[in-house]
Each structure stands twice: as C-alpha cells, then as structure tokens.
Amino acid sequence: xxxxxxxxxxxxxERDMALALRAATGRKPTMLWHRExxxxxxxDLVVLPGGFSYGDYLRCGAMAAQSPIMAAVxxxxxxxxxxxxxxxxxxxxxxxxxxxGALLRNASLRFLAMDCVMRVERADxxxxxxxxxxxxxxxxxxxxxxNYFCDAETLATLEGEGRxxxxxxxxxxxxxxxxxxxxxxxxxxxxxLMPHPENCVDPLVGxxxxxxxxxxxxxxxxx
Amino acid sequence: MPRPSPAxxxxxxxxxxxxxxxxxxxxxxxxxxxxxxxxxxxxKPDEYxxxxxxxxxxxxxxxxGIFSVMWSEHCSYKSSRVWLKxxxxxxxxVLVGPGENAGVIAIGQGLAAVFKMESHNHPxxxxxxxxxxxxxxxILRDVFTMGARPIANLNALRFGDPAHPRTKRILDGVVRxxxxxxxxxxxxxxxxEVNFHPAYNGNPLVNAMTVGILKADRIFTAxxxxxxxxxxxxxxxxxxxxxxxxxxxxxxFNADAEEKRPTVQIGDPFxxxxxxEACLELMETDAIVAIQDMGAAGLTSSSVExxxxxxxxxxxxxxxxxxxxxxxxxxxxxxxxSQERMLMVLKPGREKVAEDIFHKWELDFAVIGxxxxxxxxxxxxxxxxxxxxPLAPLESEAPLYxxxxxxxxxxxxxxxxxxxxxxxxxxxxxxxxxxxxxxxWIWDQYxxxxxxxxxxxxxxADAAVVRVEDHKLALAMTTDCTPRYVLAxxxxxxxxxxxxxxxxxxxxxxxxxxxxxxxxxxxxEKPRIMGQFAGAVRGMAAACxxxxxxxxxxxxxxxxxxxxxxxxxxxxxxxxxVLEDVAQAVGxxxxxxxxxxxxxxxxxxxxxxxxxxxxxxxxxxxxxxxxLAAERRNGDFVRGEILAGRVRACHDAADGGLLVALxxxxxxxxxxxDITRRGDHAFWFGEDQGRYLLAVEDGAALLExxxxxxxxxxxxxxxxxxxxxxxxxxxxxxxxLAAAHEATLPALMQGV
Numbered sequence: 001x002x003x004x005x006x007x008x009x010x011x012x013x014e015r016d017m018a019l020a021l022r023a024a025t026g027r028k029p030t031m032l033w034h035r036e037x038x039x040x041x042x043x044d045l046v047v048l049p050g051g052f053s054y055g056d057y058l059r060c061g062a063m064a065a066q067s068p069i070m071a072a073v074x075x076x077x078x079x080x081x082x083x084x085x086x087x088x089x090x091x092x093x094x095x096x097x098x099x100x101g102a103l104l105r106n107a108s109l110r111f112l113a114m115d116c117v118m119r120v121e122r123a124d125x126x127x128x129x130x131x132x133x134x135x136x137x138x139x140x141x142x143x144x145x146x147n148y149f150c151d152a153e154t155l156a157t158l159e160g161e162g163r164x165x166x167x168x169x170x171x172x173x174x175x176x177x178x179x180x181x182x183x184x185x186x187x188x189x190x191x192x193l194m195p196h197p198e199n200c201v202d203p204l205v206g207x208x209x210x211x212x213x214x215x216x217x218x219x220x221x222x223x
Numbered sequence: 224m225p226r227p228s229p230a231x232x233x234x235x236x237x238x239x240x241x242x243x244x245x246x247x248x249x250x251x252x253x254x255x256x257x258x259x260x261x262x263x264x265x266x267k268p269d270e271y272x273x274x275x276x277x278x279x280x281x282x283x284x285x286x287x288g289i290f291s292v293m294w295s296e297h298c299s300y301k302s303s304r305v306w307l308k309x310x311x312x313x314x315x316x317v318l319v320g321p322g323e324n325a326g327v328i329a330i331g332q333g334l335a336a337v338f339k340m341e342s343h344n345h346p347x348x349x350x351x352x353x354x355x356x357x358x359x360x361x362i363l364r365d366v367f368t369m370g371a372r373p374i375a376n377l378n379a380l381r382f383g384d385p386a387h388p389r390t391k392r393i394l395d396g397v398v399r400x401x402x403x404x405x406x407x408x409x410x411x412x413x414x415x416e417v418n419f420h421p422a423y424n425g426n427p428l429v430n431a432m433t434v435g436i437l438k439a440d441r442i443f444t445a446x447x448x449x450x451x452x453x454x455x456x457x458x459x460x461x462x463x464x465x466x467x468x469x470x471x472x473x474x475x476f477n478a479d480a481e482e483k484r485p486t487v488q489i490g491d492p493f494x495x496x497x498x499x500e501a502c503l504e505l506m507e508t509d510a511i512v513a514i515q516d517m518g519a520a521g522l523t524s525s526s527v528e529x530x531x532x533x534x535x536x537x538x539x540x541x542x543x544x545x546x547x548x549x550x551x552x553x554x555x556x557x558x559x560x561s562q563e564r565m566l567m568v569l570k571p572g573r574e575k576v577a578e579d580i581f582h583k584w585e586l587d588f589a590v591i592g593x594x595x596x597x598x599x600x601x602x603x604x605x606x607x608x609x610x611x612x613p614l615a616p617l618e619s620e621a622p623l624y625x626x627x628x629x630x631x632x633x634x635x636x637x638x639x640x641x642x643x644x645x646x647x648x649x650x651x652x653x654x655x656x657x658x659x660x661x662x663x664w665i666w667d668q669y670x671x672x673x674x675x676x677x678x679x680x681x682x683x684a685d686a687a688v689v690r691v692e693d694h695k696l697a698l699a700m701t702t703d704c705t706p707r708y709v710l711a712x713x714x715x716x717x718x719x720x721x722x723x724x725x726x727x728x729x730x731x732x733x734x735x736x737x738x739x740x741x742x743x744x745x746x747x748e749k750p751r752i753m754g755q756f757a758g759a760v761r762g763m764a765a766a767c768x769x770x771x772x773x774x775x776x777x778x779x780x781x782x783x784x785x786x787x788x789x790x791x792x793x794x795x796x797x798x799x800x801v802l803e804d805v806a807q808a809v810g811x812x813x814x815x816x817x818x819x820x821x822x823x824x825x826x827x828x829x830x831x832x833x834x835x836x837x838x839x840x841x842x843x844x845x846x847x848x849x850x851l852a853a854e855r856r857n858g859d860f861v862r863g864e865i866l867a868g869r870v871r872a873c874h875d876a877a878d879g880g881l882l883v884a885l886x887x888x889x890x891x892x893x894x895x896x897d898i899t900r901r902g903d904h905a906f907w908f909g910e911d912q913g914r915y916l917l918a919v920e921d922g923a924a925l926l927e928x929x930x931x932x933x934x935x936x937x938x939x940x941x942x943x944x945x946x947x948x949x950x951x952x953x954x955x956x957x958x959x960l961a962a963a964h965e966a967t968l969p970a971l972m973q974g975v
C-alpha cells in the first residue's frame with residue numbers, strides 16, 4: 001500500500017501512525033508537510049493523524065482544514081481516494097466538510113486518556129473487513145473534544161445508510177450522540193474515528209487490537 | 224570584601240565598551256535608589272556590596288536586575304551548593320553529570336538517555352494551571368536542548384490536606400496544567416506520585432521530569448565558542464510576563480501571595496511542540512555551536528551561562544529581540560520569563576540554514592548579538608549601553624553560604640501498638656486513604672500512549688516502561704520520596720527515597736542506572752531546615768554510592784514556606800533504569816494460579832507508617848531503617864529472577880506494607896489470593912524496607928534460589944478466585960476493595 005501521512009504544525013501522532021502502517025504493510029509511508037499543494041501520484045491512502053494541529057486554537061482541526069494541502073486532499077477524496085482521519089484528523093475531516101457533524105468538547109469537560117471498547121458496526125468497509133461485524137475491540141483514546149454531534153436529519157442519514165462504522169461499547173465517556181466513535185463517507189472510503197488504533201499494533205506496547213484496520217485497508221487497496 | 228569604589232560614571236576607562244568605540248557608557252542609577260532597589264529585588268546588603276565591587280561603580284537598572292536574578296537562590300544554589308557536592312555523580316555510564324541543562328547516561332547500542340526533574344512549586348500555588356503547565360514546558364526544554372527527543376514525562380506532586388478548601392482547586396489546576404501541556408506537545412505522561420499532607424496547604428509541590436533519547440555522540444551543550452559567532456534567538460516573542468520569577472521563587476510567601484500572579488508565566492504548548500521539532504531538525508545539521516533554553520531568568524541566565532561556560536564575552540542588541548509588546552526596556556527583556564524561547568550560537572554563515580528551518584515551523588528567528596573575547600556581557604539597546612558586566616566574577620563571586628545547620632533529634636523507635644480495628648477493616652480503610660487510593664482520576668487526564676512505545680503505564684507496574692523506538696531496548700522510570708520519613712529522620716529518609724526509586728525500577732526488571740533529584744525544602748536560613756537538607760543529602764549520597772546509582776542532574780527549591788510554616792522536607796527522586804528487552808518487563812497485576820512470595824525481611828516496623836497515621840491516628844516514631852547492603856542483595860536477586868523469566872508479577876512493599884502491596888496486585892488484575900501465612904497488624908502493615916512481593920509459578924524453586932543467594936524469602940500463599948482470604952481475618956472481595964480504592968479521588972474532586 002502506498003500511503004501518505006500529512007503533518008501539520010502541532011500534529012503529534014504522525015510517528016505512531018507511520019509505525020502502524022509499517023507494521024501492517026511492511027512499508028514506510030510518505031510523510032507530507034501541510035504546505036504542499038499537491039499529493040504525490042499513485043497514493044492509495046492519505047492519513048490525517050492525531051495531535052493538536054495549530055494548538056487546537058479557534059476550534060480543533062479548523063485551521064488545519066484550511067491548510068494548502070487540504071484542497072488536494074478534497075480532490076483526492078472526490079476522485080474516490082481513501083482518506084483516514086484519526087482523532088484530530090477526524091476533527092479536520094468534519095471541519096473540511098469531508099464528513100458530516102462536529103466533535104464537541106467532551107461531556108465531562110475534561111481530557112480523556114484511557115482505554116475504550118469499540119463495537120464494529122460494519123465489516124464491509126475498506127477499513128474493517130478483517131473484523132467480524134458486531135465484534136468489540138479495545139483501543140486507546142486521548143482527546144478533549146471527541147463528543148460527536150450532528151443534527152437529527154444527518155443522524156438519521158448516517159444511521160439509515162449504515163455509515164456509523166464504530167460505536168463505543170459500554171461507557172460512552174465523551175458523550176457522543178448514539179455513542180458514535182467513527183463514521184465513514186457515503187462511498188465508505190473516507191473514515192474518521194476518535195480512538196487511536198495506531199497505538200494498538202504491537203504485542204509488546206499497547207496490544208494488537210487495532211491492527212485489523214490497517215491490514216484491512218492494505219488488503220483492500222491491493223485487491 | 225573590598226569596599227566599592229565611589230567611581231563616577233564615565234570616568235573609569237575599564238568600562239569603555241571595547242568593540243564599539245562610539246557607544247556611550249552605562250548610566251548608573253542614583254546610589255541610594257540602587258541600594259533600595261537591590262533590596263527589593265532580593266539582594267542581601269552584602270551581596271549588593273559585592274556587585275558594587277565587581278562593577279567598580281553603581282549598577283544600572285538592567286545590571287541590578289542581572290545581578291539579582293543570577294544571585295537568586297533559584298539560579299545560584301547559594302545555600303545548597305556546599306551540600307550538593309557530597310552527592311556521587313560519576314559512573315562509567317554517566318556521559319554528562321550535573322551542571323548542564325540535563326544529565327546524560329549511556330544506555331547501550333550507541334544511545335543515551337537524558338533526564339532531569341525540576342520544580343515549579345511557587346508558580347503552581349499562585350496560578351495552578353499555568354504554574355504546572357510551564358513547569359512541564361521548562362523541563363522539556365532542558366532535555367531537548369541537549370539534542371534529545373523527549374520520550375516521557377513524569378511528575379512528583381504534593382498537595383495539602385484533602386479537606387482543605389484550596390486543595391481541590393490546586394489539584395485540579397495542576398493536573399489540568401500538566402495534561403494540557405504534555406498532551407499537546409505529544410510527550411506521554413507515564414508516571415508520577417502524589418501525596419497529601421497539611422504541611423503542603425500553603426505550598427504545593429509540582430516537580431516535573433522529562434526523559435529523552437539521543438545518540439551518544441550527538442550531545443549538545445551550552446558552552447559557546449568562536450569570537451564573532453552569531454547569537455540567535457528562536458521561539459516565541461518576548462513579553463512582560465514572568466519578570467523576576469526566579470526572585471519570586473527564592474522567597475517565602477506571605478498572605479499576599481496571590482498578588483504575585485503577574486510573575487507567573489503563561490505556557491503555549493503548541494509553540495513548544497514547534498520548537499521541539501525545529502530544534503531537532505536543526506540539530507540534524509552541523510549549524511549549532513551551543514544551545515541553551517531560556518528558563519528561569521530568561522535571556523539573562525541563558526546568555527550569561529553560554530558565554531560564561533565557554534570563557535567568552537557576549538554582546539546583545541536588545542532592539543533585535545522579537546517582542547510581543549511595544550516599548551519594552553532592556554531591563555524588561557533581560558528579566559522576562561516568557562516561555563518557549565531558546566538561545567543558540569551558530570557557526571558563521573549557517574544563519575540561513577537555521578532561519579529556513581525556524582520559518583518552516585512558523586517560529587521567530589533573529590540574530591541578536593555575537594560572541595566576543597572580552598569576557599563581559601554587554602547589553603545594548605538602540606545604541607545605548609544598558610549593562611556591561613564582567614562574566615567571570617558574576618559566577619566566581621556569586622554568594623556561597625555555609626548556613627548553620629541543626630540536626631533533627633532522633634525519634635525513639637516505636638513500641639508495640641495495639642490493633643484497634645482488625646486486619647481486614649484496616650486494609651479497606653487504607654486502600655481508600657488519600658495517600659494510597661487509586662490515582663486513576665489523575666492519570667486518566669494524561670495521554671500516556673502517544674509515541675506508541677509505552678509498555679507499562681500508570682497502574683500497571685512499579686515503574687513506567689517506555690521502549691526506544693525501533694529497538695528492543697526500553698527505559699524504566701519512576702519518581703519517589705516519602706516525606707514523612709525525611710521529616711522524622713532526614714538521613715534515613717534521604718536514603719529511603721533513593722532506595723525506593725531503585726526498588727521500583729528493579730521491580731519491573733530494569734537495571735537502575737542514575738537519578739535526578741528535586742530538593743524541596745523550607746527556608747534555608749533556619750538551621751533546622753538546613754539541617755534537614757544536609758541530613759537528606761548525607762542519606763542520599765550513601766544510598767547512591769551503595770546502589771551504584773549516581774545523581775546526574777537536579778534542582779533545588781528552597782523557601783517552601785507560607786507564613787512561616789515549612790513543607791515536609793521532600794527530596795523527590797527521579798530514577799531511570801535500562802531493560803535490554805522490553806519483553807522482559809513485568810507488571811504488578813497478580814495472575815491466577817501463582818504462588819505469592821515475599822522477598823526481604825519483615826520485622827513489622829510501624830513507626831511513621833501509614834497504618835499508624837490512618838488507623839491509630841499517630842504520626843510518630845523512627846522511620847524504618849534502610850539496610851543498603853540488604854537492599855542491594857534483595858534487589859539484585861529479584862531482578863535476576865525476573866530476567867530469567869521466572870516471575871509473573873512483582874511489586875515492592877512500601878507505603879502501607881505487605882498487605883496493601885498484595886491488595887494492589889489483586890486490584891490490578893481482579894484476581895484474589897488465598898493466604899496461608901499468619902501475621903498480626905505489624906506484620907501486614909509494617910513498612911520494613913527492601914521487600915518485594917513476587918508471583919511465581921514455582922514457589923519452592925524461588926525459595927531455594929533465595930536461600931542459595933542468602934536472601935530472606937517466605938511463601939505467603941497463592942493467587943486464586945476473586946477474594947482475599949487470610950487466616951484469622953475476615954475474607955474480603957477484591958471488587959469491594961477496588962470500589963473503595965477507586966472512589967476516593969472522584970468523590971474528593973466532585974464538583975470542581
């Protein structure tokens with residue numbers, strides 16, 4: 001899989017993501033700076049990683065969504081490209097209009113850094129084929145603004161079209177509507193989720209529960 | 224001391240600025256005004272006379288500011304230096320010892336670990352969020368200044384009585400501040416310790432530690448060389464925040480402490496993250512001669528230290544300093560403690576390379592001066608010479624006090640104490656007590672996973688374990704101190720703090736390598752306090768020597784008193800150890816189907832124990848002695864067993880004694896224990912030192928190995944079920960213990 005990770009000022013999980021992609025595919029992703037105006041040709045996957053782009057000033061992901069490279073990312077998605085946004089990357093996807101809704105302040109008004117359990121609602125997306133539908137898995141979460149929200153109409157669309165890919169199982173700590181942890185675009189190729197599967201790809205540090213996301217997409221783009 | 228000469232300004236040829244003949248001379252303050260201001264800035268009368276003698280005239284305002292911060296307790300260590308010299312600082316693996324921004328040890332495979340711990344106590348009392356946040360930012364800069372990528376943050380926190388109305392607010396602000404900064408810069412906060420005691424009501428302690436990794440042959444230091452080399456300012460702009468912060472941190476608080484809020488700096492972790500990446504990117508090139516962060520006393524201490532360590536002179540043009548506010552004077556810029564700034568000396572002609580990197584990261588970059596051969600610091604502002612001070616005497620003539628000490632009288636060893644409540648009731652109360660309850664409410668706000676290398680995070684093991692990226696190699700790290708022991712017996716307490724850190728590293732299987740110390744004490748002008756300091760250093764030195772565990776960096780925070788009431792003496796120790804293979808690390812969670820063995824001798828020492836305080840309501844007696852030979856022997860044995868793969872879980876028995884340690888192992892996994900060993904409350908809750916609880920598959924083999932090694936060891940029982948069962952005591956469900964253990968902090972912090 002030919003993947004690229006975009007780094008913004010304040011991004012801090014780009015290295016974690018690179019390690020996860022390498023663990024799943026044996027291949028190092030390309031690292032791109034946000035000031036680039038074009039994506040390299042032949043990309044299979046663009047990743048917007050976690051962190052605090054622009055220090056979370058204004059709104060999480062809002063300024064990154066205006067970065068020069070985001071026009072190219074929008075084009076890439078419009079042409080049917082695969083885009084994965086994790087945590088701050090999910091926030092950027094909603095700010096950039098590539099996914100609906102918004103990530104609000106956690107209901108507790110505190111930063112939440114702990115394990116959570118996610119239920120796989122769809123096993124037929126490019127990112128989830130290596131899970132069983134309904135399976136649950138543990139992942140790390142670390143965010144201050146992960147409380148997913150959208151209006152009733154959008155929610156009905158998301159649920160009706162089966163675009164809720166992951167839901168929190170058990171405690172819904174950040175207060176997300178319908179316990180939504182991750183959603184995808186209409187074509188299933190743009191995925192945003194708050195927890196960090198990239199920190200769960202190694203049996204010695206963090207466990208391997210997140211690995212299927214990366215092996216799924218790698219296999220999907222290879223097919 | 225030579226009397227100051229009554230030199231008139233402008234008449235003394237020695238002060239003619241050497242490298243710019245047309246420039247005016249420094250304009251001194253009015254002598255009476257200068258003396259009065261010096262006192263306001265914290266210079267003692269004899270220190271002021273010394274400054275006069277060095278200058279040969281009355282200082283200008285900027286010069287007075289420079290003398291007062293450089294000679295503050297915070298920057299000069301004037302009360303503590305004579306004692307700190309006793310600490311062992313060398314070992315074959317120590318690459319850089321105390322004196323640089325942080326210490327460095329070799330960890331194998333051509334790699335080195337850089338670490339240091341530093342206090343931000345006074346600012347955290349005045350303004351908890353920003354005080355704690357900037358404490359994290361400052362210690363991070365100390366570490367990446369050396370060329371290291373920070374891989375972990377830890378902390379050591381002390382708060383007042385949980386029932387005190389201010390404690391909640393301070394705890395909440397400090398935790399938010401540590402999390403707010405560390406989470407944003409993307410350095411995992413992997414460990415720490417928290418205690419509560421009324422002695423910290425007016426003076427919480429916030430000690431932050433950073434650990435970083437670099438290549439052993441790529442260490443950057445502060446010593447500047449090369450006449451004419453450019454002095455470069457990078458990072459955030461300079462504002463009027465934090466002026467005289469170092470001086471503020473060198474005095475006791477009165478009731479008006481909150482009026483000092485303007486001396487607390489505001490942190491911007493986003494700027495720090497950019498600064499980390501930009502500096503590390505520049506360090507990949509060959510452009511840097513020397514680099515120093517602007518911490519306490521900002522531009523003053525960084526420029527003085529860089530030029531001073533290199534035996535050079537330095538000229539700074541203050542109008543070139545990037546400024547956040549208009550109309551700032553040279554005095555304000557030199558004294559500002561604005562955050563996220565660094566000073567560098569570059570090789571000639573490398574300015575462009577550096578500038579491009581800093582502009583890529585959207586940070587300020589400015590050449591603000593150059594090195595000279597004059598041995599003086601010259602501060603110019605719009606063509607006016609604002610300060611001109613010889614550097615050598617600023618350091619060599621810095622005040623050094625051998626303050627009087629008074630030993631803490633030895634407390635008698637506690638006699639027998641009756642058990643008022645029974646074993647099970649005491650256990651249930653202890654695991655819920657503020658000093659032993661779960662810290663989950665705190666660590667759930669710290670990102671411990673970012674970086675993707677955290678193997679053992681808070682609650683999983685006695686020390687945090689973080690792997691070195693792309694290696695099997697891992698570092699274990701911990702922070703420790705038991706202040707109630709240090710108060711009762713400074714020397715034993717100092718020994719215990721070091722031994723406890725060594726033990727916690729050993730308990731995960733790591734080889735302990737070195738420590739950083741953060742000496743938090745009261746007013747050193749009081750002989751009893753200085754005696755505590757001296758005693759603690761003696762004990763620490765003995766333990767460091769016996770355990771091959773040298774001090775490679777440290778920080779001293781004195782005057783931790785509010786309205787004359789001192790904190791408990793708190794020499795916080797940050798320890799780092801090495802694991803050759805992260806897969807060998809063990810945690811503390813008790814697996815089912817194991818035999819439980821205690822290594823080390825149990826006499827049942829209740830003096831200064833938490834049982835005595837929480838159950839019997841008494842804080843007295845001599846603290847448990849630390850037998851350093853036994854400590855080493857027991858620890859080396861346990862580590863050997865862990866590395867041989869024969870230990871499934873390990874936990875040291877410390878605060879609360881054996882039964883609390885066992886309960887912590889049970890609560891971490893939910894697995895119960897069937898105990899066969901009979902014991903009284905002293906056996907189960909005594910805080911004898913040098914002990915470990917081990918879960919092993921073959922208890923008999925372990926006991927045999929211990930016997931052969933001359934190490935005391937005893938089988939206590941085995942793990943099974945979901946209940947803790949003991950002879951002569953009520954059984955208790957692990958879930959019930961865990962509920963009590965978890966409830967305390969959330970209940971305390973409700974509604975904050």
